[in-house]
Amino acid sequence: MNTGKQKRIEQRAYLFWEAEGQPHGRHEEHWHRAARQIEAEEELHSAAKPKKKASERATAKPASKKSKK
Numbered sequence: 001m002n003t004g005k006q007k008r009i010e011q012r013a014y015l016f017w018e019a020e021g022q023p024h025g026r027h028e029e030h031w032h033r034a035a036r037q038i039e040a041e042e043e044l045h046s047a048a049k050p051k052k053k054a055s056e057r058a059t060a061k062p063a064s065k066k067s068k069k
Contacts, residue, residue: 009035009038013030013033017030
């Protein structure tokens with residue numbers, strides 16, 4: 001897990017802990033809930049990115065058609 005993601009999970013878990021009145025012994029529950037939320041947010045974010053069409057990915061230009069006479 002990258003450190004940026006780990007830091008976001010840590011911060012979210014801390015917010016859960018505070019919101020619940022700082023209970024003792026529930027750190028794993030808060031961590032896992034935060035991790036699931038962060039994962040879901042990342043999936044939504046990556047799914048929302050527009051994907052390039054095949055025509056936009058192509059680097060070569062198609063050959064021009066010659067008219068028949």
